[in-house]
Amino acid sequence: MSSEIPVISCKNVWKVFGADPKAYLAKTPPDRSFDDMREDGYIAGVKDVSLDVHQGEMLVIMGLSGSGKSTLVRCFSRLHEITAGTIEVEGQDIMSLAEKDLIDLRRSKMGMVFQSFGLLPHRSVLDNVAFPLEMRGQDKHTRRERALEVIKLVGLEGREDFFPRELSGGQQQRVGIARSLAIEPDIWFLDEPFSALDPLIRKEMQDEFLRLQQMLNKTIVFITHDFDEALRLADRIAIMKDGAIEQCDTPDKIVLRPATEYVRKFTEDVDKSRVVRAGGLAEVSQTGEGDPVDAGLSVQKMARMLIEDTREFIPVIRKGKPIGAFSRAEALDILLGDQ
Amino acid sequence: MADAPYVTANPFNRSRAALLFLGCAVVLTMLQYAALLPSWLHRLPETMIPPFAAWLDVVFNFIKDDLGLLKLTRFLTSGLENVLDASGNIFFGKRRWPNLGPMPWTAVAGVAAVIGYYLGGWRLAALAGGTFVWTALIGQWKIAMETVSVLVVAAPLAFIIGLSWGIAAWKYEWINKAIKPVLSVLQTLPFFTYLLPAVIFFKVGPTAGAMATIVYAIPPMILMTTLGLQKVSPEVVEAGKMSGCSRFQMLRHVYLPSARSDILVGVNQVIMLCLAMVVLTAFIGMPGLGAKLLAMMGSFKLGRSFEIGITIVLLAVTLDRMSKAWVIKQPVHFEKGTSWLNRHKTLVLAVCLFVGFTLLSKVIPLVGSIGRGQDFSQGRELDRAIKGFLAIDGVQSVTYGIRYVLNVWVLNPFRDFMLSIPTPAVILIIVAFAISLGGRREGIIAGVFFGLVALSGWWDRSIITLYSVLAAVSIAMLIGIPLGVWASRSEKWSRRILIACDTAQTFPSFIYLIPAIMLFGITATAVVGSITIFAMVPLTRYTIEGLRTVPLEMTEAADMAGATRMQKLMNVELPLALPTMAVGFNQAIMFAFFMVIIAAFIGTQDLGQELQRTLAGTDLGKNFVLGICVSLMALTFDVVIMKWATQKKQALGLT
Amino acid sequence: MKTMTTALTAGILTLAPLAAFADTNTDSSDPIVIPIHNWSSQIVMSNVVGQILETQGANVEYVTTDSQAVYESVRLGDVTMELEVWEGAFGASYRAAMEKGGIVDAGNHDAVTREDWWYPMWTKDACPGLPSWEALNECAALFATPETGEKGRYLDGPVDWLKHGQERVEALDMNFAVVNAGSAAALWAEIGAAEADKKPIVVFNWTPNFAEAVWPGEFVEFPEWEEGCDTDPAVGPNPDALYDCGNPATGYLKKAAWEGMEEKWPAAFATLQAVSFTNPQIAEMAKLVDVDELEPEEAAEVWLEANPDVWASWVK
Structure with a gap:
């Protein structure tokens, strides 16, 4: 699943806001706490973050407002200049890029969706979606064709000539998504794309999003403050607090083995049986007898089987290949909430 | 300033410092009355006054001749002149390239109506078309077009220059910091100070008129552009960046379109200020409505002047409404399969009307232009009506009574009192006022500014100017605020009074002067009265606005607490509206400083009269010194009151 | 010699129209x-x-x-x-x-041209001794306004016209207060207001002027102008003052x-x-x-x- 080079790789990244962050950071011990730094008049938006994002992976960054998640994702695309550390995109240090190369990178590789959509109010749906193509100088005919294609993809066919304010919130975000996909980016950033929508629409949009992702299989960095949304969508979740990453792991692991008290609080009210899947429970060292189950099945989905079965260990396969087995008792504990 | 440590943000210390200054002022004044004060403390001796005017003249002459600025501006003038000639040809048939004009009045009115319809429906169409029809029928077509032909050049130039500076100020903080004070001074500088340099550098006539108009109209455009660009949502900016915009693409496709509304508000202000200059630039040879108005007033034709005033108001209201409609106009999509004709039906209609009327005017001359003798001017009848009104005994005795009471008992004693206070005492009083309302910084500013006024050598005239402003604003408050309070009680009356405010503000202020003189003679009452009319406008407007924007929960809470109407007004509504009303008060003072200069045409002994005198000569230095005196006094009030309003707003949590 | 004469004649003949052309059309366009x-x-x-x-x-x-x-x-x-x-x-x-x-x-x-103190005709009804300046001075109370109290008011032109009304009042010891109008329009407004109930008024005015057609009137006759009246105190009736005579009438x-x-x-x-x-x-x-x-x-x-x-x- 992971290729040689991670798509995005960041090491010890700092983003500090304040009067002279570089100088301040140079003379400050790295273990100084967020609150102490605030006392000094500096805000650590991103605090010593190291993280890799792999090809085709959906990484969800989760945190409450002010936790630094939006700042971090803006560092990935160099919308923010970082204060210290390195960020590499496909092996290239983006901080060393000249302005022109950076623009080229964004024009060819990156797409981003915003919480309040960030649509240009004076442009129609078609012109908004075609905007990135126009910026990179594609001719009118090709960009129109491509824009219509993505508009159709997000289900807005027939509204090409509408203006943003004539659309509902959900529709506006579809435009935002279409625009970010217009250039066929390899890396897709989504900054709380569904937070501004009401709950019913949000659910619908999440489904839509999963459908798209299955078709497109992009490398995705998705930001949310909604833990349920993170669990629903993520391959891996990074939980942030005060600019630092508390834990970065698969949803199963986070639910089963929260690394800090802060993370545990989030997982408390979660129905773990819906989150934990066979694949997450499976231990490679174990082997089981009899019919295997698919790694993607949640504990809840396996409930009947877990209760009726009698085996101690149940084998798990992913894409037809055995990857280990899990303990039935452990799965039952999760199902019954005894953990 | 030994007591500076007292002056802190702490209100108690602040008021103590203010009291201390006030006390000193009273002591000084008492000493003066007791004839114990040395005369050099009463008025600065002549010998101590630096010859600012002479110094400035040296500087101006150096810039003008030695640095060759005059050559440059004269070169620019010839370029501007060509543009003005071309637009003059198109609008009123000046015999210059491209020799196409003039456009027939019917064609202009038709196109104006179509644009009005496109922007704001039938009502705006009627207003726009009606304005031009009125202008033609009343026999002012040619002079109105002379005015318009300059405005269509000046307004876009002001727009472009203002926009560029606005962008620069937004992009580079140091430019922003550098031009802010310059803009403040420009906005308070009396217009006479714009006029003289305009004549010297840009040749008497439409070119100087256009340049003075442009300079006058630029400041709000710069401010609105900067403000609008700063307000663009960060997500839109990031969306632009992530779409791979280069810097220029960001500005062109993201920032400017997103700041559209604020920029258009700037455009609206540019248009309004351009129209405000129509009459004033007539002093430096700008032809058109203003020049005609002055000529009419010079030969005592009140009716005709009044008609020209109406034309100016109509033009201003039309352009104001149209540009405001443009601000809120949002793009709308067409249904699929709409034909080209339908998509562009307003454009097609406008072109058809224009071509149609132009052709028709070749056959029927009346469609092309209306000459003297064919118009519907009622000038004579109006004159007769005005004279008839004045001849009524009741009017005469009432105005005589008012004139007697105000002049003999109020205004002249007040003026003499202000003149009797020693210079340092006046400065101390102003500083005390600034400290108690604003704070330490404002106190220092007030002291420095009024100190400079004292050093300018024009102290007595400045004090007379200040007295006229204070007297007029006080009277305006007595009338304007109750009027606003009363009007704010009903939606209908609020709207009516606000329309009256708009009209009073755009009506050329010169026209007030003649009735004021006829009613009250060449006296302080006429001067103060005409300033009062002008200063009342913002007071009433902001009172209405402040009261009508008091949050509904607050008034409901007051109702539920069992407050009577009066209790509610005094305890809830007025305190909450006060910061907004303060903005109106501030504007009233600014308007008064503007009008006091115009009131010099009635006959005063203030700075305005001296400024008017410099206009006839080439006294740039003196002209500038006088202008700065007005500006410094106005700025002091501006700084203090705005500071107070901001503090108050923050305290009330209204920002 | 002959050829030379011919050449000269030819030259003159060809140049003549040009000269004529130049003569009538030298004005720039x-x-x-x-x-x-x-x-x-x-x-x-x-x-x-x-x-x-x-x-x-x-x-x-x-x-x-x-x-x-x-x-x-x-x-x-x-x-x-x-x-x-x-x-x-x-x-x-x-x-x-x-x-x-x-x-x-x-x-x-x-x-x-003439510019001087002037009154509209109706003023003469109230003060029949006009246009003499002494008669005017005796009628001073007729011209009083609330601001000038006992004294009559003379409305002078704008200060910057430098008409020396104040100096003349002092030089001739007249019972008048001088008020300066701010503009010509202000003068007309005062006359227009006075016209309504035919109030006596004396103002600065000049001829030729439109006002003559609208309001018939006369100039006040002051001691006749003598050269030096504005520079030499000895000239004119008051030996100690300047401006003690009327303005030049022509x-x-x-x-x-x-x-x-x-x-x-x-x-x-x-x-x-x-x-x-x-x-x-x-x-x-x-x-x-x-x-x-x-x-x-x-x-x-x-x-x-x-x-x-x-x-x-x-x-x-």
Whole structure:
């Protein structure tokens, strides 16, 4: 699943806001706490973050407002200049890029969706979606064709000539998504794309999003403050607090083995049986007898089987290949909430 | 300033410092009355006054001749002149390239109506078309077009220059910091100070008129552009960046379109200020409505002047409404399969009307232009009506009574009192006022500014100017605020009074002067009265606005607490509206400083009269010194009151 | 020798038409700029002269200017001429411009100008001794206003016109207070207001002026002007004071032109020098606009049509 080079790789990244962050950071011990730094008049938006994002992976960054998640994702695309550390995109240090190369990178590789959509109010749906193509100088005919294609993809066919304010919130975000996909980016950033929508629409949009992702299989960095949304969508979740990453792991692991008290609080009210899947429970060292189950099945989905079965260990396969087995008792504990 | 440590943000210390200054002022004044004060403390001796005017003249002459600025501006003038000639040809048939004009009045009115319809429906169409029809029928077509032909050049130039500076100020903080004070001074500088340099550098006539108009109209455009660009949502900016915009693409496709509304508000202000200059630039040879108005007033034709005033108001209201409609106009999509004709039906209609009327005017001359003798001017009848009104005994005795009471008992004693206070005492009083309302910084500013006024050598005239402003604003408050309070009680009356405010503000202020003189003679009452009319406008407007924007929960809470109407007004509504009303008060003072200069045409002994005198000569230095005196006094009030309003707003949590 | 004569003749013959051509058409086709001020006689006169010049083929343009600042503009060549230089009102600005150079005298009109204390006719009903200044002084109480108390009010022109009303009141020990109007329009407004109930009023006024047509009136007769009245206290009835006599009753009304005009538009300059209006003619032109309400350019056409013999002689 992971290729040689991670798509995005960041090491010890700092983003500090304040009067002279570089100088301040140079003379400050790295273990100084967020609150102490605030006392000094500096805000650590991103605090010593190291993280890799792999090809085709959906990484969800989760945190409450002010936790630094939006700042971090803006560092990935160099919308923010970082204060210290390195960020590499496909092996290239983006901080060393000249302005022109950076623009080229964004024009060819990156797409981003915003919480309040960030649509240009004076442009129609078609012109908004075609905007990135126009910026990179594609001719009118090709960009129109491509824009219509993505508009159709997000289900807005027939509204090409509408203006943003004539659309509902959900529709506006579809435009935002279409625009970010217009250039066929390899890396897709989504900054709380569904937070501004009401709950019913949000659910619908999440489904839509999963459908798209299955078709497109992009490398995705998705930001949310909604833990349920993170669990629903993520391959891996990074939980942030005060600019630092508390834990970065698969949803199963986070639910089963929260690394800090802060993370545990989030997982408390979660129905773990819906989150934990066979694949997450499976231990490679174990082997089981009899019919295997698919790694993607949640504990809840396996409930009947877990209760009726009698085996101690149940084998798990992913894409037809055995990857280990899990303990039935452990799965039952999760199902019954005894953990 | 030994007591500076007292002056802190702490209100108690602040008021103590203010009291201390006030006390000193009273002591000084008492000493003066007791004839114990040395005369050099009463008025600065002549010998101590630096010859600012002479110094400035040296500087101006150096810039003008030695640095060759005059050559440059004269070169620019010839370029501007060509543009003005071309637009003059198109609008009123000046015999210059491209020799196409003039456009027939019917064609202009038709196109104006179509644009009005496109922007704001039938009502705006009627207003726009009606304005031009009125202008033609009343026999002012040619002079109105002379005015318009300059405005269509000046307004876009002001727009472009203002926009560029606005962008620069937004992009580079140091430019922003550098031009802010310059803009403040420009906005308070009396217009006479714009006029003289305009004549010297840009040749008497439409070119100087256009340049003075442009300079006058630029400041709000710069401010609105900067403000609008700063307000663009960060997500839109990031969306632009992530779409791979280069810097220029960001500005062109993201920032400017997103700041559209604020920029258009700037455009609206540019248009309004351009129209405000129509009459004033007539002093430096700008032809058109203003020049005609002055000529009419010079030969005592009140009716005709009044008609020209109406034309100016109509033009201003039309352009104001149209540009405001443009601000809120949002793009709308067409249904699929709409034909080209339908998509562009307003454009097609406008072109058809224009071509149609132009052709028709070749056959029927009346469609092309209306000459003297064919118009519907009622000038004579109006004159007769005005004279008839004045001849009524009741009017005469009432105005005589008012004139007697105000002049003999109020205004002249007040003026003499202000003149009797020693210079340092006046400065101390102003500083005390600034400290108690604003704070330490404002106190220092007030002291420095009024100190400079004292050093300018024009102290007595400045004090007379200040007295006229204070007297007029006080009277305006007595009338304007109750009027606003009363009007704010009903939606209908609020709207009516606000329309009256708009009209009073755009009506050329010169026209007030003649009735004021006829009613009250060449006296302080006429001067103060005409300033009062002008200063009342913002007071009433902001009172209405402040009261009508008091949050509904607050008034409901007051109702539920069992407050009577009066209790509610005094305890809830007025305190909450006060910061907004303060903005109106501030504007009233600014308007008064503007009008006091115009009131010099009635006959005063203030700075305005001296400024008017410099206009006839080439006294740039003196002209500038006088202008700065007005500006410094106005700025002091501006700084203090705005500071107070901001503090108050923050305290009330209204920002 | 013969060939030489032939050549010469041929030369003269070929040159002659050219010379004639040059003679009639040396005026530049650049527009002649005529300044217009804010009183009607000057506007009509400017239009009359402009239209005369146009019949000579000149290109004429009008520009509205301030009547004091105009001399600076004439000096710089921004405007080409000035048709009404009043001795009393603009003499100082004109002389100042003369000293700086760039402006030339283009001769006087027949008309004379006078500016002084003046009253509308109805005032005489209340104070029958007028126009004598002593009689005026005795009626002073008639002219009192709330602000001037016992004293009569004399409404002087704007301070910057420097009319020395205050000095004269003191020199002749008159029982009057001097109030300065801010503009000509303010003077007219006061007269207009007084007209409503025929209140006595005495104001600064001048002739030729539209006001004569609207409000018939007379100048107050002060001790006659003597040379030196404004410089030598000994001159005039009061041996210790300046300005103790009336203004000159026959001031000049001049035309002025830009220095370069003669060279650039010789024909037009010659016409300008010949132009001369009389007081009644000026009053008539003002009346066409002020009373008959014609537009200035139409008034000029009417006047030119009605008086062809007057202006025919100005055009060569």
